[in-house]
Amino acid sequence: MNPLFLKGRHFFEDLNSEPRSELNLVVVTHLLGTAPAYLEALQGFARIALILPKPRSINPQVLETIEQRFPVQLKKRAQIESVEVLAAIINDAVTEGDLILVDIGGYFAAAIGALPERLRARLRGVVEVTENGLKRYQVLSDLPVPVVSIARSPLKGPEDYLTGQSIVYSAEALMRECQQIMNGGYAVVFGYGKIGRSIAKALHAKNINTKIVEIDPVRAIEARSRGFDLISKERALERSDVIFCATGNQSLSNHDFTRIKNGAFLFSVTSSDDELDLSRAEGCFEQTPVSAHITRYQRLGQYFYLANRGNAINFIHQAEVGPYIFLVQGEVIKAINYLQREALTNAIQELPDSIRQELAQSWLSHFA
Structure with a gap:
């Protein structure tokens, strides 16, 4: 044993x-x-x-x-x-x-x-x-x-902190399966809660330019005090190469998917039912498997990559x-x-x- x-x-x-x-x-x-x-x-x-x-x-x-x-x-x-x-x-x-x-x-x-x-x-x-x-x-x-x-x-608290670390570990592993790495790009974390702040800290430790989308003003101030720039949802989707959704309350609704930057990777920390409104996106985008856990979404010249069908990526690695x-x-x-x-x-x-x-x-x- x-x-x-x-x-x-x-x-x-x-x-x-x-x-x-x-x-x-x-x-x-x-x-x-x-x-x-x-x-x-x-x-x-x-x-x-x-x-x-x-x-x-x-x-x-x-x-x-x-x-x-x-x-x-x-x-x-x-x-x-x-x-x-x-x-x-x-x-x-x-x-x-x-x-x-x-x-x-x-x-x-x-x-x-x-x-x-x-x-x-x-x-x-x-x-x-x-x-x-x-x-x-x-x-x-x-x-x-x-x-x-x-x-x-x-x-x-320790489990929440380590869950954030495991999310970043899984994100890196999944991107490498697609011959991609985070370094050199821009990352955004939706939600600066217990897991979101751990994700942001892990990204910052890897020298990855990381911004935060947070609608709660108290958490927004905390993120700012930790050195993270705040950004609007619209600008985050247009500019970010890696997107972490950690709100537990539908970070992205159906019309948000059309704003995602070409080639961006989209990762969730919980189930797609809680974090992403994928119902209409799945009907509007052509979906092509890229690897065992990555799917390419494409329409009208726009494309992005969704990990684990929108579900928590850390469960891929237990x-x-x-x-x-x-x-x-x-x-x-x-x-x-x-x-x-x-x-x-x-x-x-x-x-x-x-x-x-x-x-x-x-x-x-x-x-x-």
Whole structure:
């Protein structure tokens, strides 16, 4: 076994989660290298009733391994967002006891309002991992259950930072497959959030001329203070050779694609559903595969290159962030226990600092 994975298993074992036979989990997750150790840790204190893999981050070998041990259903986001479909799926998997939903990206947010009354099990709450998912729950006027978010936890910061680094690594690798390099060109990052600022920092360290598109004035000031010039979307598309989309909220709409500079490379840090409005672009542009993960879009003399069909490019290379992924997964486990143990109000919550401190100390003892 990979020594890192073995350490991860020992780390999860030391979290001392009390087994609860009546607790069921429905888990949205990436099925990449560390998934088996993480899911085994969850199964150690609760029953995994169903796994819903994120469709665009599935390693076929990991999927085969997981399907041998756990119930898995491959569903599109639109299916899960339907309360009728979601309730039917969950009721087939969980007929009694307590239920907690583990979410990555707000998959359950659209249906959560009407979901509890349709379930056979008692829904105790939701654990949400990502910033995009948190925002989907925040816009709901009335939550029927508590939502424990780890999206803004300081323990997630290292993963967000390393995700940005892995995005730049993957972008360079994909461009080299097309006999191209970033050096000598102009790059732009749409969105100066946690991952966007990491991308910008990595590009700057490689001496790549990098500008920022940011509509939030507070983040724009932060980018400016770090030495990055701000640029409008229109000028960015016309002048940039490499474009990173890191807003999680449709950086580019359908008419923006006609403004992209000839020969530019377009990279996303999340799924195309969240980041890019490709529906009309795919109907207007002729698409030609250039390599396994790069497609050339062309119309009326204009052309650009889109990576990984508009989905997160770091998943091509397994989105590796080293042992820090175990820290995030460990906080998910702590959040599940917190939901089960405490009488929380029906609102968005975070873990107490005392729990995070304990988790961080445990991680340090295993990995530092």
